[in-house]
Amino acid sequence: SQQGEEDPQALSIQEGENATMNCSYKTSINNLQWYRQNSGRGLVHLILIRSNEREKHSGRLRVTLDTSKKSSSLLITASRAADTASYFCATDVGGGGSEKLVFGKGTKLTVNP
Amino acid sequence: DAGVTQSPTHLIKTRGQQVTLRCSPISGHKSVSWYQQVLGQGPQFIFQYYEKEERGRGNFPDRFSARQFPNYSSELNVNALLLGDSALYLCASSLGLPRGQEQFFGPGTRLTVL
Numbered sequence: 001s002q003q004g005e006e007d008p009q010a011l012s013i014q015e016g017e018n019a020t021m022n023c024s025y026k027t028s029i030n031n032l033q034w035y036r037q038n039s040g041r042g043l044v045h046l047i048l049i050r051s052n053e054r055e056k057h058s059g060r061l062r063v064t065l066d067t068s069k070k071s072s073s074l075l076i077t078a079s080r081a082a083d084t085a086s087y088f089c090a091t092d093v094g095g096g097g098s099e100k101l102v103f104g105k106g107t108k109l110t111v112n113p
Numbered sequence: 114d115a116g117v118t119q120s121p122t123h124l125i126k127t128r129g130q131q132v133t134l135r136c137s138p139i140s141g142h143k144s145v146s147w148y149q150q151v152l153g154q155g156p157q158f159i160f161q162y163y164e165k166e167e168r169g170r171g172n173f174p175d176r177f178s179a180r181q182f183p184n185y186s187s188e189l190n191v192n193a194l195l196l197g198d199s200a201l202y203l204c205a206s207s208l209g210l211p212r213g214q215e216q217f218f219g220p221g222t223r224l225t226v227l
Contacts, residue, residue: 030212030213031213033215033216035218040152040201040223041220041221042117042203042218042219042220042221043156043203043205043218044218045217045218048214048215050213088155088156090155090156092213094161094168094169094212097163097168097169097212098161098168098169099144099146099161099168099169099207099209099212099213099214099216100161100169100171101148101158101205101216103148103155103156103157104155105154106155
């Protein structure tokens, strides 16, 4: 079973608007990573946030992590048509040296020009 | 610097056949992980290798096996293919130590089993 769940499953916005995607998970984590995937191609790494961090920024991306609520959010500001993709959160739940990532089903973001 | 590379890009096999997928990690990365992504789902963890040793194994049958070579490249083998093995197979690499680093994915191999 998948540990992470992204919400919403699909999101459609206009160019220039902000997009917020949420991720909930069930067990304790080492870190949480967000990825983007275009049309069934490889995953592009966006940002990693560690379990002892609360917020991280990278360009137009802002990620928050609330370990007490077991949730994270990804905010994309001033969205562009090129941001159209599926977005996945992945939790690092590996133990004993393993770096196993557990993914949710993703949020499909459509940015309309 | 080149990212993670995978070969082949696409592959079509028939039920019962065997397949080998290949992955080359980012230069300097010693850990390689394999994931399976079926249509409409997120990737699922199959294996992780670090310094040629298996570090983690997901909930996949013994038909799935992998290995890592001294140059840190890796192969994923799937025997006795089933229709349900049709998926995008993704390889990810990371530094490996300290653990918990970013994992960078390759473009994937699209496997179709007929």
